[in-house]
Amino acid sequence: MTQTPDLDVREGVDRETVETVQNMGSYKYGWDTEIEMDYAPKGLNEDIVRLISQKNEEPEWMTEWRLEAFRRWQTMSEPKWAMLNYPVIDYQDQYYYARPKSMEIKPKSLDEVDPKLLATYEKLGIPLKEQMILAGVEGADAAPAEGRKVAVDAVFDSVSVGTTFKDELAKAGVIFCSISEAIREHPELVKKYLGSVVPQSDNFFATLNSAVFSDGSFVYVPPGVRCPMELSTYFRINAENTGQFERTLIIADKGSYVSYLEGCTAPQRDTNQLHAAVVEIVVLEDAEVKYSTVQNWFPGDENGKGGIYNFVTKRADCREARAKVMWTQVETGSAITWKYPSCILRGDESQGEFYSIAIANNWQQADTGTKMVHLGKNTRSRIVSKGISAGQAQNTYRGLVSMHPRATNSRNYTQCDSLLIGDKCGAHTVPYIEVKNTSSRVEHEATTSKVDDDQLFYCRSRGMDEEEAVALVVNGFCRDVLQALPMEFAMEAQSLVAISLEGSVG
């Protein structure tokens, strides 16, 4: 009888989850860093847009691009179709740029970065030293002790603090840097691809982002290159009353491969904070991109006070034949989540996948899902969504599957499961399906269930307390999606599932 190493590791993972539940208070990233900041004046106008552009030392064309977006934005209004309820956002009552004073002169390397900033990331558990990450982390003692490298771009409020493993990546021809650096150093790539997946005018929040985005990450993987390590960006909102508007652009050239991870946290405050990000992914012929997110912005307290308003536009364009993209997201944070990572399946035989866990507890509201737009022939898409609602939360899956006339012989499979904990929360499924040719097929399965008392009793009769039991049952419910995540993220996600459901029973 042989045991696969994979199973052993997962065993360790689950155990860790259970420990985490027992050992942790609630939101564990709620502290803030006391640091001197430079703010742009409050409010939003053309001068602020120019100022952001100037702070980033951008060329004229970029400033113009932003201004164009800003002018457009002024004519637009916030979308109202989502099942989200929140007070009117006063866009003039926000700061649009906040930068640690120590970042005024750009550090040339991580050694020059303010130790306070480095300490922030260390406290968050984000490795900014170029070190091997042990795939097994502490506690998972059965894990294979095989080292893995992960390159990190760390974004603190409006600026990128630094990016690790740049040199090693450069040797492979991979460009991984902040988007502001890319605009300065690789204008030809940025000009060609920025806004080519999510146009400036795409939607209210994306247009706002186009005008005021301050930083974010940029990735270019050249033809035929398999990126030698996982890339990740870690976003941290620290400053109060400051929106975060990051912009990420990933280009996977022909036949390349990259796996990209994104994580985010914010201090616990009783005011709401705005986050409106845009992620664009361009996938060329035979290339493949995996994009994984663990979104853990502060969700607000148990009375619904505070928390991040998260309005995000993420889209991948499988621009050429056999391009492949996979979105995996674990959404546990934010007071409001408005987010639909999408795939444009333009190339023939291109493939899109979307795996999602969305947890809403207390007063959180999530309206999230995906769009699979099949334009090319023989395209495939797969959607697996697991929504968990607890407390007074509302959780909506909203998904579009569209088969265009030219997208012959295409397939979609959608599985959409909702789990309810308690009887004051809600789960909603809103699928939109359009099939405009006769040879394509769309399959949609949806279930809604409650955490079953018999399951909880069974676990408890074996010695687990109620919270452990809920965490175990919910992790089981999410298993298909957890397995789609890279190992480190899977562990983090499992403990997050447990933590974010604290206090949801009993």
Place this chain on the structure above:
Amino acid sequence: MLKINNLHVKLEEEDKQILKGLSLEVPAGQVHAIMGPNGSGKSTLSYVLSGRDGYEITEGEATLDGESLLDMEPEERAAAGLFLAFQYPVEIPGVGNMTFLRTAVNAQRKARGEEELSSAEFLKQIREKARNLDIDAEMLKRPVNVGFSGGEKKRNEILQMAMLAPRMCIMDETDSGLDVDAMRLVADGVNALRGPDRSFLVITHYQRLLNHIQPDVVHIMSNGRIVKSGGPDLALQIEDEGYGDLLAEAG
């Protein structure tokens, strides 16, 4: 070990009395069997002892080693050494059998202030115990009870019992739905656990399990009460004559 005194239990939601003054004592190291017709309250007794919601105890008490069971949470009873092999084991989709057991074992150890079992030690133990019950690696990986046959579910309960090493084991109709071979495996599993510090309460419909697991005492339960207790012969008598005469005589 286990003492039940004049236990009266009704359903919380309905005005229905199920246990009507049940008394029973299982000393350490002994195996007691409970037999009785369907609907006499055997499963209810096992659920009430292990702390399931939905019942109201209107009178009486139950203690494990002198400690009142009925005020404890289910997980506290488990940590105190009580175990119930369910008549209908519950499915938990997506949760690996092994993960489930490891979480349970360590939760109990933690509750008792003991060190966690290392993964190597856990794997060693579970492999050995699974082999004895003819449970293969595949079944250990599969989600808890999902897609298990009736016999697999019951053997899985005994595997959990062997891993958790409780002092008071309650088995609710573990033999129903088992073929002869599976029943022998289950009985061997139970016999291997027998010892001076461990007691068993074996609920069964049929005498045949008791051929393999020799009970010290057999109780006949009917309509929420123990109506007769005796030696192993009592089970044989039931097998031959049915409950009819016996219940008439008792009632």
